[in-house]
Amino acid sequence: MAVVPTYNERDNLPLLVAKIREHAPELDLLIVDDNSPDGTGQLAEELGRDSGGRLRVLHRASKQGLGRAYVAGFQQVLAEGYDIIVQMDADLSHDPSFLPQFFDRIREADLVLGSRYLHGIAVVNWDFKRLLLSKSATAYVRLVTGMPFTDLTGGFKCWRRSALEAVGLEDVFANGYLFQIETTYRVWRKGFRIAEVPIIFFERNLGASKMDLHVIWEALWGVIRLRMRA
Numbered sequence: 001m002a003v004v005p006t007y008n009e010r011d012n013l014p015l016l017v018a019k020i021r022e023h024a025p026e027l028d029l030l031i032v033d034d035n036s037p038d039g040t041g042q043l044a045e046e047l048g049r050d051s052g053g054r055l056r057v058l059h060r061a062s063k064q065g066l067g068r069a070y071v072a073g074f075q076q077v078l079a080e081g082y083d084i085i086v087q088m089d090a091d092l093s094h095d096p097s098f099l100p101q102f103f104d105r106i107r108e109a110d111l112v113l114g115s116r117y118l119h120g121i122a123v124v125n126w127d128f129k130r131l132l133l134s135k136s137a138t139a140y141v142r143l144v145t146g147m148p149f150t151d152l153t154g155g156f157k158c159w160r161r162s163a164l165e166a167v168g169l170e171d172v173f174a175n176g177y178l179f180q181i182e183t184t185y186r187v188w189r190k191g192f193r194i195a196e197v198p199i200i201f202f203e204r205n206l207g208a209s210k211m212d213l214h215v216i217w218e219a220l221w222g223v224i225r226l227r228m229r230a
Helices: 013-023 040-049 066-079 096-108 128-145 162-165 178-189 213-227
Strands: 002-008 030-032 054-059 086-087 109-116 157-160 194-198
Touching: 002 013, 002 040, 002 066, 013 030, 013 040, 030 040, 030 066, 040 054, 054 066, 054 109, 066 086, 066 162, 066 178, 086 096, 096 109, 096 157, 096 194, 096 213, 109 178, 128 178, 128 213, 157 162, 162 178, 178 194, 178 213
Parallel strands: 002 030, 002 086, 030 054, 109 194
Antiparallel strands: 086 157, 109 157
16 A cells, blocks of 8 residues: 655646556555645545545645645555555655666665665766765654664655554654654664665655755754654
């Protein structure tokens, strides 16, 4: 099962679904829509009607942040009994062509992280400032938490059920991009097996980025909070 949060992703969603069907035809999808004003949720329902039950939609009343959307989606798919859960963005920055690599590595791991930096730098259409911010963020997280992984702020992941249950979703406090760090940190601290696979990250072509100063501020202080709670 792939859990894909959406907010104003109407232009990207059909292509994302088509690419997933091409590269991982066995993968079910749960679209978690935060009442997108552009009609993303309604479009997802239309796509679901043509999917033979392979695509479903979880409608939320309002935009409450990336972390809350993932928590709601994860709780639903765990309740439905899925054993392997993918999380990915809807804006095509996470290329579904990499999904087979995730499925291969998850056979011997509990969590697989998609890394933009495992073999050098693999990002497309980022300026130097954005790249510096991303690299500095991972260096900062590694320093504060002790986690050894090359890309700790990315959101392209594949979970085993046991690892995702061990996160303790009801206790996760992060809501923005810190959510990606917190969930990885929680299972790393518990000794679960974490692997990385190289991906190429593509900056969105359509729609608006959700990155803002509030998200960055939350991440800076939140990492310290994570370490203090350990």
